[in-house]
Amino acid sequence: MTLQSDAGSRPLGVWSLKLDLLQSPAAVRYGLAFLYVCLASWLRWILVLDNAPFLLYMPGMFVIGFLLGQGPGFAATLLSAIASDYIAFERKGLSFWAPSQIVTSILFILICGGLVLVCDALRTALLARRSDLLSMSTSNASLMESQAALEESEAFLRSTLESSPDCIKVLDLDAKVMFMNGPGRKAMDVVDFGKIEGCPWPDFWHDEYNEAAGVAISQARAGITSRFQGQCLTVAGVAKWWDVVVAPIRGSDGQTQKLLSISRDITEQKHAEAQQRLLNHELAHRMKNTLAMVQAIANQTLRRSGSIAEARNAFEARLIALGKAQDLLIATHWESAELHDILRNALAPHGIDTGRFSIEGPDIRLSSRCSLALSLALHELATNAAKYGALSVQTGRVLMNWTLYDDAGLTRMRFEWKEHGGPAVQAPSSTGFGSVMIERSLVGYFKGTADIQYPPDGARFVLTAPVTRSQTDFSSGEAEVLAAGERVLPTKVDIA
Amino acid sequence: MTIPDASIRPSILVVEDEILIRLELVDLVEEAGFLVYEAGNADEALRQLRDHHDIHVLITDIDMPGSMDGLTLSHHVRDCWPPVRIIVASSHVKVTARELPDHGVFIDKPYDTPRVRSLLSQIAGEIQRA
Structure with a gap:
């Protein structure tokens, strides 16, 4: 089944049947059932169908059982039996207590009672199914929404990273380089990122700056953002000055999961x-x-x-x-x-x-x-x-x-x-x-x-x-x- | 200042690349009783030291062109001519005692003339007593 994205807000196809009459007050439901019996009885009074005394009552039982529930269904069944017998007595002079009349009435009550039960069960099943489908489509929609939001957020993040002139790196907790943005690769003369991927980031720095990078990493691991300035060679061997911020990247649990290093090229300024x-x-x-x-x-x-x-x-x-x-x-x-x-x-x-x-x-x-x-x-x-x-x-x-x-x-x-x-x-x-x-x-x-x-x-x-x-x-x-x-x-x- | 005896007249090597300043410094040290040799850079200074074994004092500017600056020259002189007394002068570099050769004296430029005069006459006295 293909669901539209707005499935949650609009009932679909067959499920759009108004099955909600059951939610109406009991008086309304019983009243509707009584009205139907009256209508059918009036038609029977006029038409006097001898061969099928219950014919006019039967179709209504489906509808009543289906839409109004068991109670009104059974009430309508009993009422229909009494009304039909009464009409037969009044118009044809048949006795209430004739054995054939009693048997016919009992049979009618049993059949219609069964119909009401079946229809009610069908209705219950349909309602359950509809609710399942509705909840499924709702969850699907929210899934799609969050997927779209995730994609959008990723695109935003990527474009932010690529628009920044700074060299932005993501390091794992061992300070190994996992990611470097495009402008960063350019600034560091990195042609093939695979060659530096996984290399320990502090190794890019020498002498006192190596020490400073090590301190910044330890602080970031401990959840502290720190900053230093240092000189480091690009992959091509060009000495550049950098203003470096090293910060923790926290997971949803608040724990430091990765490290972020943002280096700004300050060679010209220096x-x-x-x-x-x-x-x-x-x-x-x-x-x-x-x-x-x-x-x-x-x-x-x-x-x-x-x-x-x-x-x-x-x-x-x-x-x-x-x-x-x-x-x-x-x-x-x-x-x-x-x-x-x-x-x-x-x-x-x-x-x-x-x-x-x-x-x-x-x-x-x-x-x-x-x-x-x-x-x-x-x-x-x-x-x-x-x-x-x-x-x-x-x-x-x-x-x-x-x-x-x-x-x-x-x-x-x-x-x-x-x-x-x-x-x-x-x-x-x-x-x-x-x-x-x-x-x-x-x-x-x-x-x-x-x-x-x-x-x-x-x-x-x-x-x-x-x-x-x-x-x-x-x-x-x-x-x-x-x-x-x-x-x-x-x-x-x-x-x- | 009176010069007691020409045979023990103290001699000084003035190393300064700025000629006008050197002229003035030469006049100053002559007035203090010194026999003066002049040099415009470290190489000339070393030549003077090799040619004249009687040089008692070196007074050198730090900032000079050539193969070495005045501070390097002063250390070189301390190593190769240990008895030579050393005065180092500069207009812009502040030199600490640690950077100076042993027993070296630093003076600021522009010169505090009375102080330079008294320093020179003190040195001249020490040389003549020695």
């Missing part, structure tokens, strides 16, 4: 954190280093100045020069600066735009330290020129040019500062900070040579230094070049 730490560290280092440099400049200025007033002015100007040089380096994350930019930047306070400076040379990048040192040296050169040299008179000029040349297979740079048009000059004090900066300090930073001369026609300063080339095209003169100085990271720059 790299960003490391990068941030590095940057902070670098910044702190630069700040402290700048302070140490400022301290050196201050002490050197004080040590090498004639008076406090002179020292104060000179120190302030040097501090400003250092600050400007740093501005230039900030643009390149403290890596390097281009020589033209360094010159323009350092000489801006000395009138670079007045047409008194001439600058000529190829594009060269200097390391941050060389940039700072040259900026400070240029400040000293320009200050001296403004006080005593070419920049002290309107007609004076400063020519700067630099070239690259080959020296025994190594590339070197030759930078020249040449003053002319100024008054006849004399060599300044060789112990002043300017001289120290120009001669001793530059030599150290550039690992080269520095020479300053004071011929009568104008001061002349020459710096030579080895440079490293990042391109082999020597002839173009536009190669990106990094001058001497350690800690130089090659910076790719577009050369106009």
Whole structure:
């Protein structure tokens, strides 16, 4: 029998017969039986069927027995016998007590009583059967409902597991891997899950993280959810950082049956954190280093100045020069600066735009330290020129040019500062900070040579230094070049 | 500071890659009566130590380019030139006594000039008495 899903709510086929009259009050049932006997008697009175005195009563007994039950059936049988005999007496003059009449009546009572019993039994059986079927269809429907709910819940769970970007694993109580979701397999470079299925999960972790994984497993077994961060290699050997939660999976009895491990890939976050730490560290280092440099400049200025007033002015100007040089380096994350930019930047306070400076040379990048040192040296050169040299008179000029040349297979740079048009000059004090900066300090930073001369026609300063080339095209003169100085990271720059 | 006798003038090796800071440090140790040798990195420092057997004191910055940093250099010097007194300086690394070689002294940068001066003159006195 095929049952529809809504079978429980709608009586089916033959079972839809109203067999519920039995549930009606007794008075109703007996009344209906009495009514039927009256109706049949009235018909018999009119029709006077001699050959079949009980014919009109018999069919009703089926119906009464079937629908109204035993009691009304028997009552109707007795009533019918009496009514039939009475009608026979009234209409045909037959005696109640004629033997044939008595026998016929008894036979009628027995047959109809039997019919009532059979019909009642049939009805009882039918009712029982219907109730069975109804309960069966109800239980079938609820079974199907729960099956559908289970399927839906499974589909939901599966789609949840597959939608999560996290690596979700189900482990047995021995921490062996039983399941891993798709994104997890991808993140862990798992091509064939069969190869890792059943492997102990803590074995994926090494060193202190193996220990952490073991602790998390013990806690999950004890019903406690725990969390740790660790590094672990994927199947392909790629090191990744994970934020891991390990939790118990409880059965309906509340006992831990399996373990759940959810790992989130935090490799990028860890790299960003490391990068941030590095940057902070670098910044702190630069700040402290700048302070140490400022301290050196201050002490050197004080040590090498004639008076406090002179020292104060000179120190302030040097501090400003250092600050400007740093501005230039900030643009390149403290890596390097281009020589033209360094010159323009350092000489801006000395009138670079007045047409008194001439600058000529190829594009060269200097390391941050060389940039700072040259900026400070240029400040000293320009200050001296403004006080005593070419920049002290309107007609004076400063020519700067630099070239690259080959020296025994190594590339070197030759930078020249040449003053002319100024008054006849004399060599300044060789112990002043300017001289120290120009001669001793530059030599150290550039690992080269520095020479300053004071011929009568104008001061002349020459710096030579080895440079490293990042391109082999020597002839173009536009190669990106990094001058001497350690800690130089090659910076790719577009050369106009 | 007076220098009692040139023959026992204490000598110091200043290892610092930042030239300006080195210049200032050189002036400071010269004022304290030391004969000064200079180096810009650990390799240059080792060369100076091999060339000049009279170096009594090493003062080195930690953060330096080259084959080893100042702290490694200080341990190397402690092993190979045990009598050399060692001063380690850094602007950003805080060094604990355990990380320093035996009898090593750590000083912060920027320098606490009066403290460095008194430390140097104390060392100079000890060398001259020895």
